[in-house]
Amino acid sequence: MVVFSAADRNHIPVNIAGLRNFLLDDDYADLLAWLREADQPSPQPNTATPAAIAWPAPNESYRWPLADRKPEFELFRQMLAGRQPKRVLLVKAARNSGKTTLLGGLKEYAKTQGLPVAQVDFKGCPAMEDVFEQLRLGLKKSLPGLAAAAKSSPSFIEGLQELADPLVLLFDTYEAASDESRNWLEQRLLHYIDDMPAVVAVVGGQQIPEHGKCAWRNHAIPHELAAIDRPDDWLEYIRLHWPEAETPDTAAQLRFATQAAGGEVGLINALLERFFGPSALASEYKP
Amino acid sequence: MNFDEAIKQLQAAQGDPDQLALATIDIVLAGREPGLRAALEAAAIPHWFDEAILAGLIGAEEARRWLEPLTALSMVEAFPLRQGWNVHEASRLALRRHLAATAPDRLRALSGLAADCFVGKEPAQRIERLFHRLVAGPDAEAAEELRELYGDWENEGRHENLQALAGVLDETRRDAPLGKSSRAGVLKLLVLIRWDNLPLPVREDYALAALKLALGLDDGLACFEAHWTLGMVLLARSKRAEAAGQFLAMAGIAQARLAQDADNNDWLRRLSMSYNLNGDLRAAQGDHAGALEHYQAAHAIAERLVDLDPANVLWQRDLSFSHERIGDLLAKQGDRAGVPEHHQAAHAITERLVGLDSANAQWQRDLAVSHGRVGDLLAIQGDRAGALERYQIGLAIAERLADLDPANAQWQRDLAVYHNRIGELLAPQGDRAGALEHYQAGLAIAERLASLDQANTEWQRDLAVSHWKLAGNAEQAGEPAGALAHYRVSVAIMAKLAALDPGHAQWRDDLAWCGEQIRRLEG
16 A cells, blocks of 8 residues: 655656555545455455456566666556556656657567557647547557447447457657547546456656546556666666677766766667667777 | 767756757767758758658758668657658757757748648648748748638637647747747637636736737737737636726727728627627626627627628627627516527527538537527526427537537536536426436536636636535425535635625625525524
8 A cells, every 4th residue: 555645646666556545635535444444455456357358477588678667667567467456557757768668668568468559649739530540550450340449439438348358558648639639538538447457558748647636546557757877777778789789898988878868768779879789880980 | 979979978968958969969960971960950840751741841852862861860750640750859849949049040941841841731731831830931921821720720610620739839839939920829829729728827928928029010900819818818817907908909909990991891890899898898897788888889790791791600600699698688687578589599690500510619519508598588488398408409519519529618618507507497397306416417517627727717606606506406405404505615606706806796796695595594
């Protein structure tokens, strides 16, 4: 159980974010009621998940390809294994901090698990018909029936409610979403997440839905991505992707680089690709 | 450049986000051909690009040459929605700001070329074109193009397009070097489009800034619109005296224009707008005679314009509003005989307009409102079944609209109004359970809206109204304690509103009435 103040809503460490949580000021009655319930296991089993849903076993041997972000990946891996009671991950982060890269990494893992994935990018403030178009395109091959239902909100939500196998929905660049899209996501789709036991949703952006006042807030794990400012994380990344590029100076260079770039993921990624990536190896730019 | 030199370059940025982004671009492009940098700078102008857009910016041959290496850069990402790419936001904005500061002529030239790349009629194309026109100029022409686009979509009720437009306008407000006319237009439209989403003080800041810019231009229309926008904001903030000043200024500008060109229909229409707003102010102060005078002046203009061109849907809509205003005022004055003529005339116009374009959400809303008013008339005449039917039609339209866009506060408010009206009809028929259901639905909406923006006095009053409806219902059900509790909430809200604006006749009357109910129940 986690009790926190409203101001800390987005700062709960990700490894305990999946536990039952309460707002210090607003949820006092809920907290008391919860405490009174005898033999309450913690965390709660996923009561919304019927046994019929075939969550795949977590792939323990999967090599996570990104720098750091391991707690986020672990949380997602547990979600996809049906072992996490909350199925909505809200990822908030500043510009250039690797949200889209993280979502891409999560998407790849879901695919290796054989799960269908649909992704919506709100970049460019798409109209609702464009949002549905993205969903249709994403689901066309894996779930043609659901793709056909993604013509209107009611039929799509109904389709999601009827799913018996897991589906991952990813929403990126939430800050650019129109009011219509935001309302659809917050007040329609996620509102019914309790009735969509096979759906796992991830929403990323410089802003995330204001879930605190929403009925689905206890299904959500809000999380703020930090900069990746530990040189060791980047060293591990280089060793994973370009092991032959490492030199005795690499560790020291990464210390300076992460400090100078303030841990900004986009900048460091660009820098490393430039000096360690395949094009660098083929040229005179090798560090 | 080696790695150590790259780090020195990053350190020189001293943590400034734009400088860091630019330094990273320098590092990534070091040793590459200059053409790639030029291509990246050009690609950073639009929100997205494909080969054709890039060709429009740097020429077909250069675009063919640089597209592949450009899209392989780490700061360029796919943009699936438009089947193209975009420069990552941090890099795009840094490059644009750098160009604006160091090579403003190049930014304008590239923006002009970009504008020519987006010539489609689709909303996204029109918005992107306008975004670049606002930067490229010429200023007055770009502002006019913005006004036209807004006017088209507003009149067609294309709410979603307007929301997308507002997203881009907000970016230009923050980041683009705009001329005075364009900036005034951008600020004004942000207030109008995001009326329900921007906090009132922000709306006032934008409207005030737009007015200051407009006053510095020799542009009567920009000034008229800026006075109008600020007046509406001031009215929403209950600064009625200041709002009156803005509405008078509007009328002054319109009259001055008409003195030079008496048959200018656009300015005639604007004069009628200012009459209506001045009438609204007087009605709020309880000056019904003064309000009626203004409304009738506006009505005469609306009739004259419709006679000139009965096919002009804008003028038809103005005439319908004018009928509604006069009908409402006569109802307030107790002049029941005059009301039906106006409400029925308004209803006939809105039905005709919806028949012309059923996709126009504004006209659909007008029709729902009009059904409500006709329902009110029938209720007064004792035809409860007829009234209920009208309210239910209004509710059904309002539900359709609210479903289309749950974020539209106006449409949500309409829903609450119809729930309350239906509750009012059901309660006297003894269907207290039905009435309670509708009142509670109305209260839920009113509570949601009131919590969204506590400075919105209209929504606060709606909340008070919902509570007194429930109070009445509780009283009829023989639950005086419940009734008292609801009346007390109403009194608390109305007391706050009345303190905010002691001259507001409606709020003063509301407060007095709720107080009376409490005293009566307390015995």
